[in-house]
Each structure stands twice: as structure tokens, then as C-alpha cells.
Amino acid sequence: MEKMKVETKNSGETKELGKLLSPFLSPGDLLILRGPLGAGKTTFTQGLGEGLKAERPIISPTFTLAREVKIQFKDGKKGLLIHVDAWRLKARGGDIFEEFEALGIEDDFEGNNALVVAEWGDKIAEPLSDRILYVDFERNMERENLRSVSFTSKGFKGLEGFEKSVEAVFGSFVS
Ligand SMILES: Nc1ncnc2c1ncn2[C@@H]1O[C@H](COP(=O)(O)OP(=O)(O)OP(=O)(O)O)[C@@H](O)[C@H]1O
Numbered sequence: 001m002e003k004m005k006v007e008t009k010n011s012g013e014t015k016e017l018g019k020l021l022s023p024f025l026s027p028g029d030l031l032i033l034r035g036p037l038g039a040g041k042t043t044f045t046q047g048l049g050e051g052l053k054a055e056r057p058i059i060s061p062t063f064t065l066a067r068e069v070k071i072q073f074k075d076g077k078k079g080l081l082i083h084v085d086a087w088r089l090k091a092r093g094g095d096i097f098e099e100f101e102a103l104g105i106e107d108d109f110e111g112n113n114a115l116v117v118a119e120w121g122d123k124i125a126e127p128l129s130d131r132i133l134y135v136d137f138e139r140n141m142e143r144e145n146l147r148s149v150s151f152t153s154k155g156f157k158g159l160e161g162f163e164k165s166v167e168a169v170f171g172s173f174v175s
């Protein structure tokens with residue numbers, strides 16, 4: 001299975017989805033969250049933070065480009081969640097690759113049992129890892145709180161286990 005799609009009816013469900021994914025994450029993984037403003041990327045990351053026992057709550061890093069929070073992986077190993085929001089980088093223009101590099105994320109990623117979760121940074125974040133899980137958020141024109149969330153793996157392991165727990169909690173999912 002390489003792709004799955006889930007529909008969430010409110011922000012609590014999107015958070016829950018992040019929480020359900022958390023046991024399948026390991027150091028070196030890169031999650032690339034894509035979708036329009038207000039789609040639920042940060043909400044989803046908050047669920048990841050809960051599942052990974054983040055020492056501080058996840059908040060939107062919009063003004064800082066990246067925030068690092070100490071976490072604990074499922075096997076008990078301590079690590080770091082590096083939450084990147086490249087929206088301002090993009091909005092500012094200039095050489096986003098160079099600015100991204102200057103943040104030093106690559107070094108933090110390598111040295112710290114880290115997991116990177118990137119909002120708005122697909123192209124600049126991609127070189128960081130060859131274990132990528134793309135999470136695409138779509139809004140619905142008619143139903144304000146409905147989101148469809150699709151997961152696509154590129155070298156990411158663990159999607160099958162995740163699929164099973166999603167099925168157990170959400171009952172069923174699309175495709
Ligand atoms: N099903 C849903 N899933 C997630 N959020 C929802 C849902 N329904 C409504 N919402 C609301 O949509 C908003 C999602 O905001 P969030 O900050 O998570 O989006 P984002 O994708 O990170 O946006 P940005 O690109 O600005 O960072 C919240 O206000 C949340 O309460």
C-alpha cells in the first residue's frame with residue numbers, strides 16, 4: 001500500500017490522525033505537509049506532538065520558520081521534532097534554498113534522532129531525507145469543516161500499520 005486517504009469532520013479528528021501516525025515514526029523520517037492555508041497542517045502536527053509526548057505544545061512556527069521540540073519515539077528513544085513552516089520564506093522571495101540552508105536544519109536533523117515535519121516546504125525539504133511521507137490536505141467547498149487527508153509514501157516504512165489503526169478508529173477510509 002502506498003497511498004491512503006482519510007476524511008476528517010473536525011479539527012479533533014485531524015489531530016487524532018496525527019496521534020495515530022506517531023507510533024510509526026522514527027528518527028530520520030521526513031513528513032511533508034501540503035495544502036492551502038487553514039487546511040489543518042499545524043492541527044495534524046499537534047496530534048503528532050501529543051502522540052510523541054512533546055515536552056511543549058506544538059504551535060504554528062510561522063514567525064520563526066522552524067521550532068524544535070523534544071519528543072519521545074514509540075520505542076522510548078528520545079529525540080527532536082523539527083517543525084518547519086516555510087511559508088514566510090516563500091512569501092519573502094529571495095533564494096529560499098539558501099535561507100533554508102542557513103537555518104542549519106540539516107545538521108540538527110542528522111545529529112539528534114530527529115524527525116522533520118515541514119509545512120509549505122516541499123521542494124526545499126525534500127533533499128533532507130529519502131524516507132518521505134507526503135500528507136496532502138484538501139478542503140471542501142460545501143462543508144466548512146471537512147478535510148480529506150491523503151498519505152503517500154516515498155520510501156517511508158510503516159504505512160501499513162498506520163492504515164490498520166486508522167481503520168480501527170475511523171471505521172473506514174476512502175481508497
Ligand atoms: N477537519 C478539520 N481538520 C483540521 N482543521 C479543521 C478542520 N475543520 C476545521 N478546522 C479548522 O481549520 C483550521 C486549521 O488550521 P491549521 O493552522 O491547522 O492550518 P494550516 O494548514 O497549518 O494553515 P497554515 O498554512 O496557515 O499554516 C483551524 O482553525 C481548525 O479549527
Ligand SMILES: [Mg+2]
Nearest residue numbers: 041042060119
Ligand atoms: Mg500551519
